[in-house]
Amino acid sequence: MSKRLVIIDGNSLVNRAFYALPELMTKDGRHTNAIYGFTTMLFKLLENYAPTHISVAFDLKAPTFRHTEYGDYKAHRKGMPNELREQMEPLKRLIDAMKIHRLELEGFEADDIIGTVSKEAEAEGFEVLIVTGDKDALQLTSDKIRVLITKKGISELEEYDADRIIADYGLAPLQLIDLKGLMGDKSDNIPGVPGIGEKTGIKLVKEFGSLENLLNNLEEVKGSIRQKIEENVQMAMVSKRLATIVTHMPIEIEFDSLLLEDFDFKEVSMMFADFEFTSLIKKLGAGHHTEQPETEIKSENLKLDMDSLPALLEQISGQGHMYFKCISKKGNIVDKNIVLLSLTADGSKVYHTGDEALIERLGGLLESEEVKKYGYNLKEEYVALRPYGINLKGMAFDIEVAEYLIDSAGSNYSHESIAGKYLSGTLRSQEELLGKGKTLRSAEAVDEAELREYTGGILSMCAQVKPLQEKKIVECGMERLLYEVEMPLVEVLGSMEYEGILVDQNILMQLREEFSLTIAKLEEDIHRFAGEEFNINSPKQLGVILFEKLNLPVVKKTKTGYSTDAQVLEKLSGMHEIIDLITEYRQLVKLKSTYVDGLLGIVNGKTGRVHSTFNQTITTTGRISSTEPNMQNIPVRLEVGRKLRRVFVAKEGCLFADADYSQIELRIMAHICDDEKLKDAFMKGQDVHTRTASEVFGVPIEEVDKTMRNAAKAVNFGIIYGISDFGLSKNLNIPVKEAKTYIDSYLSRYSGVKQYMESIVEYALENGYVSTLLNRRRYIPEVKSNNAIIKNLGKRLAMNTPIQGSAADVIKIAMVNVFRRLKAEGLNSKLILQVHDELIVEAYENEQSKVEAILREEMENAMKLSVPLDVDLSSGKSWYDTK
Template structure:
């Protein structure tokens, strides 16, 4: 079987990767998107083609012979962005760790080195495979050499051999040089013959064979104009052909031994992937090299050593005072799903409770599991606590959750899964749930797994938690995150678990009624759109809608895409005053979204047993520390729309003995800004309990508060919230529909009045740039590598993030503290009332009618004293028989 040599155009591929992927960076400030894309493509090529030899060719900064012969060669090319240039040495380090041969030489381009390697491979009877984004390389194609051209991005490749080139261009690979000589190459600034494009050049080459023959027989060219051009620029065409010709005899030493594909330096590669935060690539290292941890906490024992006697587990736990737990269920229904197995690690022993033994075992272990003095460890402990609640077990003493710990250490990473932690901290590959259960149609369940496989999975899970615990705790200590972890995030697990289990009752009759009303409105607006358009069409089809708006109605096209006219919301908003159909289309889309997401979507997640919605509240998703919710996301109900607000009517108390209490922080982010910035004007306004937007308008517009108009207050409100988010003059002008000059005047006037805020914004950006991160009042960190970018847009994003994170993140910390305090006080007093929802800056308590006054007092006291600030925290409370009624 013929051996293969893969030859990669390093500069071309990394350039493609840079522009194909969003700009990414690590906490250490390394830009990584181009390297990440390159390495992913490299692995794909090695998996698909399994080369015996491999080399990556790079350009050097030194001028080549082409530059020396032609000053204008590549003269029009833009300078490589610094964010890309910084990644080249990193890529070379990764290639060295992979033990992949690199080749570069002063005076020659990567293309010439590739051509020389291709010639070498063919002479050695090897199959050559060239990977590049540059079609110039097609001249190297042959029966022995394939050229893989990266298409859009780096995810797919076009493959050419000599037959493929002939099929696509109707010329041979050797004639491809003549094609470039005639038509030139704008990207390389090769002149060619002016006015001769690809189509004409191919026609001439097919007729005459090559440039030299063409020049000798220009009298046979039928077009007088073309004949004159060829005669006039004959020497330029020959010169252009020379510039486009890839050398195949560069004087460079080549040895097959050096090009041989070898196993990577696992330790060095893993170290690089960790630094670059390439979590998804770490598995490649561990899998290929079976890296094992030397951590004694991992207890690398066989599933057959597991103990099934839960009575001995009880004694063991009492002696050690700690345990690590993983419960197994088959579904996501926290109300109905049975536990089919429980894995516990205690000390140096593993225990497993079989599904049929779970009810009896849990009753025996109830006292221990509910003893807060016995420390419980795990990964996503909220899931385990929810599973146990079905058996009337209230898990207490939750002391360590490795997912939450890693989230605090690095809140912007994409994954906190157990297998990623194992790879990153232990250099050990363990199976993920997807590895064990499969995915898609072939996905199985934990109950269908062989018992030994389930036990092995539980062992690896608990071993990983126990092995990384000390390391993660130490990292949190170094970053001053210990208090945030132990006093906020871990106690919050209990609160969120109870909120999920309690759920929110839904009135299905009102939901059905709203659905019917929306259907009728959608039908009515659809007919109105058809009337305006003069015909019926698929309103949901951007193509058909574009044809109606821009072809038939002849509205000005704002933006075009490859598939036709753009009809996104930005385009429609710019056309609103041009035709009445536009407002109808916007309304139509809003109604359809409400119906699909908040009527049909809510119906799909109502629990059949409780008739409630049991949302999942996520602690490890947002970079600022805010809680998010899914299945469903109750935080995104569009309350600015009248029909959106109506949807809140479906959320009601569990029964007639309860009411809903909604407690909402008043201007919490602006109060945090006042505290952080120490701005005298802001602090005074909040101490006097003034309407903050009217107060701001008074100062910005220079009028007494009593004379502030509704328009001035509205604009001051936009400025207030815009400042919190680091808004620019452009952003403010878009929000207020005013000129950028007016918007900048508002911002300048604001900062002249609120000098403390201006000083804070400047100082926090400088601090973020110096440290690479910013913190909240409770020391929560967010790393912002973008703040030092040379790219203006990226740097501006980093600066806005630095300004906003301490404010938004501190507000998130305060609401979490309030949730914990309210929940604890309700439980301490043994009240029937319970916390059921957190949305942005508000808490919703399902309050027993007999406890309303007491609950109001508790909620107000605990929320307004959650954290001591220089300004008072203020809470607005309302009570009603539905969520809608509390507003």
């Protein structure tokens, strides 16, 4: 096998990574973007170039011989930012842990180490690849030495060899040093000859061969160029020496020590977990030998049949718990879609079946409250089992939900990511199992042995991770949140998904027709005002009409031309009739495509309902979100948007009972801040915005007008989100100074709020996180950032999270309690929707009064606060009617 050495300019690559990637921080505030970028590039190199030997060269802080010769060498360079400096030692520890050779020598730069090692390696018969962002290294290229220059941050590499240098510059690689002697190098503060640029420099080097030969034959150079060189002979020679990479450093190189060695998978994966690089763990083996043990995430996969069933049931019943997972094919939510059901008592022996009769035979076990169910994404199992007549009970621990609580700011709760974080093994992802895009296949097309191995790995992982997560949950004081709120909520959300919400498709078709006619009329009017027909949806064509034909003032430009975004149109509003028409046109086009056409495309053909997916582990605040359709996003600010709610209707014999918390976040703020004036307003049942206006503007309550109330409302809600005086001025369209006066006046009168805002930011700075009333924890590394914009974001998150997160806790408790009460009282009415602070029950007409009483009682008593929780109740045949 040929010998291939990859030698990396460590400082160059780490700097490129640091500036190319956004600020990344661990939960406890350590910066990691440079380490992450360097590591991803390292994996790419290992995978794409398969080196046999590897080394990383670093500069040391000590001055080099170049600084001694020329005091201004690199003098203009800024010092290393603290955010980067703090990453250097952890990165070096990671490189050492990966058994990658590291080279440093005082008095010499990484370039010199690279130059010496690459030339000696070439002499030893190696193929050499130098990876750097510094084109100085191009002078080292030869038949055996190539230079890979980083482009576009660190995502791409441009390859140079001696032939490419000749093609690009018309010079041999070593002549690039002569060129630098003449033209200098601004990045390194190498002076060169003032007035000599690259074009002239290349011409001179081509003509004379070297700087020395040029200086010896200056009489052949004509005009001002000769004079410039004559006046800077010494500087040219110094510049050449500064630009010359040393290739004969006083070091002994044992190339065996540069061999790409095996490393300890567990040690490196633990370091990745510490850096919170869980997504990179799967790449640890890419192009690299590792001392990775046979994965610890393994199970014995067995067929479940009538012979093996009794012993398994006895074992599970005896210990009172089980782990299980279903794999389903794509299909209608109300159909039997399970391809494979896998279950195990302890994760070691996993039993599998795809037999429908056997799955139904397991119904008693699956519906038993006494047997606790553990798994990953149990809501998926709940929904998959409903068409089999099985109501899954006893869902006691979900690995995904627990991980979400442990790290609410995480971006990936996939089973393979969780496995990578906690265990020294890797799991196949769903994408790797089923493919994606054109290669996507349905679960029933996958070989059953593959499916067994897949689910067996997940269940083995669950059995090993559960005790580790349980420990973390206890450490964070989140036992009540997990076991009494989030886990019971799994069943509630599963039920809501399965029940769905009925859509009146006739109204939807009417709206489509209505919207289409209005859009066509708007299109006609816009073209009339423009004086010509054009594509309104083309920003380029619209920009020409607005700013060239109609001569409206240009607000903002983009790389491709004029900006015509919503903010631009808002600023142009009132300057021409066409602007408001375009705004209305865009709103209607979006409503029609997203909600009217979109809803028609996802109405279930068998149920006539839309079955939204409710996401429990998405938002960092604890709020539930929904997709396909996103029920949280049905627009209600415009009347035309509110009309969309008419399509969501209760089934025959039912009404919607709609219960909405009144100002829940302000009430929670009053409780958390313990502000007497704010609490007093709620205790007296006063309109809190009117009371706030009275306080802020110093007028009696009865003299508060609409403008004052609106300003107070903006301040009240703005305070929750840590609004700035600039933000408030924009919201209210008032001067910044006036907005500042409002905020200062508010905080001086509501001293409890001011004290809370200051103390919660201090807490976040000290602890790295903030918590809700139920100890839901959110880590806020942003608050420790040195970037003022990011730091201020962190402060706002610290102020808002306990309030918004506690509101999420309250609504979740209410959902669980309402769901349980409806069942406990034997009612047929179903909780079918949650949107923000609102719960909707599809209530049978003869049960309506009971349902409304349950909603009010459970929502108002979901959590005991120092102020009352107030609920607004309404009912109607459609969602629109309830409002």
